[in-house]
Amino acid sequence: MMSARLAHGSASRLRLSFAAAALIGLVAVLPVLAGCGSGSAVKRDQLIVATTTSLQDSGLIDDVVLPLFAKTEPGVTVKVLAVGSGEAMAMGASGEADVLFVHSPADEAVFMAAGNGTLRLPVATNHFVIVGPGGDPAGVKRAASAAEAFAAIAKRAATFVTRGDESGTNKKELKIWAAAGVQPAGAWYLKTGQGMGETLRIASEKQGYTLTDLATFLSLKDTLDLVPLFTGSQDLKNVYSVIIVNQDKFPKVNAAAAEQMAQMLVSAAGQKAIGAYGADKYGKQLFTPFAGALGSEEYATP
Amino acid sequence: MSASASAAPVLVARDLEVVRAGRTLAHVGALELLPGDVHVLLGANGAGKSMLLKALNGLEEARGTLEFEGREVATAAARLALRRRTAAVFQRSFLLATSVRNNVESGLRLRGAARAEARRRAAAALDLLGIAHLAERKPDRLSGGEAQRVSIARALAVDPAVLFLDEPLAALDPPTRRALVAELLDIFAQRAMAVVWVTHDRDEALAVGDRVSFLEQGRIVQTGSALDIFAHPASASFADFLGLDTYLEGEIVNAADGSTRLRLASGVEIACREAADGPAVACLPPEDVVLFAGPPAEHSSSLRNVLPGMVKSVSPSGRLLHVVVAAECVEVAALVTRAASEELGLEVGGAVVAAFKAAAVHPIARHERRLS
């Protein structure tokens, strides 16, 4: 009898503790729920830039873009999110970023067509580079185009390391494989799902080939056992654009600051700074400024 | 009763010393343990008795000589071999986190006994200690007394050449203690087991010990039969420890009228507290003894024992006087104030009457040990 009463007592005490814990949990979650979906005013002093890891790794953002922007708009704090091209576009498509700085023309066209951006301006170009082991077992150096180089690599089943993360670099690489008529798969084709730096490190460790942007490669050259083997062809050309996210569609977007950033990038001063980048650090120009007026045929070519 | 002297000692220690960080924690000059002997190590807390027991059991490394069954124990391997032929029970039961049965089997299994044999011997030990009904219980469901019985069963199951007991009953209540003492003494007698028993309880030492060694600060200061050394403590601190009681040895007789008496060897009967028939030693605290200058008054009193005698000695004990009275073939000690002594005119050689109640006499059962 006594034990039954005691058992009941401890059971109800247990129920009480569960209730208390649930209540605390609920209270903790409420602010999160409240935050979802409520519209708040545009934060005028913050600018969220979504860009790619390769652009970030190249140093262009930190060494050129941010200092220049700080001079023109000192009151605005810039938050740079360097992610895969895919994720950057997704962030723009959900209104989580104010301005995009990407290099994936096909996706950019889709993005604009969906009405997610109000303005798209090409800012600079450069060429990708195929790097690989010094011995160059697949004879990439002798190729006439990137597609031919890739075909040679596939034929020899030489190790090729890809980012496989739907970034701009990755999409370019897949287009080249398509042009070469090869569906890359097998133990020789390694997908890392990561950024350029990490992919280069893995390529170096495995002594394999990879497609990279010059800036990232040069910044890591001393730690890598890889050499540049092929570049300059048309199918390796890369176009960097700035996109202002549509404030009408996504009210929280700081369109004003985004416009300032875009203007700065295509201004004479901005273009000059972009073109000069890399000269003193690596002795090479990393980005060719677009310096073209609006309406150039480059726009039409994805 | 101890074993015949012709049996070889199972354990011999000579100048055995436990030294740690330069300090001697325990030391024994000479100790011999014969099969069937119960040797008690008696002392206050911290006297070093446990350390000495562990040295004898090979649990603690010690300098000097230790011989077990005639062979010297000097290496770690030899100490392990010694432990595998002996068993120990401590104040805490230290049962393993498994059933009582598995606990009692554990000693045997560790020593390489086959499963079936271990099971059989463990079952026998459980029966011996009357706890067969607890075989499947887990330790956390046992009372203190039950747990200690398991520990003892576990020790007995391995049929040890020497059983080491370190204050085995100190954590138990008096009734449990009394019951276990009786059972254990029976078991010891049946198996002619050599036993080393550590205790701080004077009465326990009296009840179980064939030989008693008193320890102080790690050293054995006196060894002998319990009655001998209790009656003649060699040091003041030992006397202090013992508490100055008078010890009377005899046979308990329960009379038809319901009274209990201790019949001394001389035939004198002392009325005492109730006890079972049989040999016993009774303690009489000196503060319970009343001295009269002459025969006590005519009114009847509750003083059942009245012994006329003569003052044998008077010595100071704190601010009181310790008076030993030699009565008819028995000596009784009393504690009186100086004022009382003067009033009574006590002096060595003078006549005096010692009287005390039956309730002041506490018998401690002594079991006869029958040996083959």
Next chain:
Amino acid sequence: MDLIWNGIVEALRLLFGGDGSIYEIAWRSLWISGLALVIAVAVGVPLGAAVALNEFGGRRVVVAATNTGMAAPPVVVGLLVSLFLTRNGPVGDLRWLYTPWAMVIAQVVIALPIVMGLSLAALQQIDVGMRQQIAALGAGRLQGFALLLREIKVALLAAVMAAFGGVISEVGAVMMVGGNIQGQTQVLTTAIMQETRSGRWSVAIALSIILMILAFGANFAMTVVQQQGRRRA
């Protein structure tokens, strides 16, 4: 909120649609962490016991180092293991960097201090009297060790669960030493990171659900064993 809900729905579709690649990733997570755990226990428990039950010079330093190791940041472990295994490093000839073996090694380094430190603590708590009783029962070194392990079963399993949780959910070290190479060194945690970065929420959520099921399942099983024979109050 929409995003999350859609993700969950898509995740369930992927999970039960029998997408082989998801299960391949899950299996790799399981065997790498499982192997690392087995090695960590096989080495860590005896080591912990050796330190707990013996006196020796510098013991306190060893214990402090072990306890510090429990808090070692996995990324630091990843860095150290990378430096060791890289082609130009001390054991570069093994070519183990960016292979599952490097990941096992990194996870052993993470799990070992946890197992060792917690079993050390559990053994130290055992009354010295209990150890003496076990010795008095006639146990040799190894026998005594086995008995003590059974006495600390609850704490030991807690250590194993803590270590398992630490390695199955770890992403920094395995990313660094494994490289997240699809089909070779990709595990649940690195895959979740990759899919999130690519904006593929539904796949990321599906992988997260599997990871949680694995982690919970393993710990539930170990908890059942741990709580066996517990007295019901």
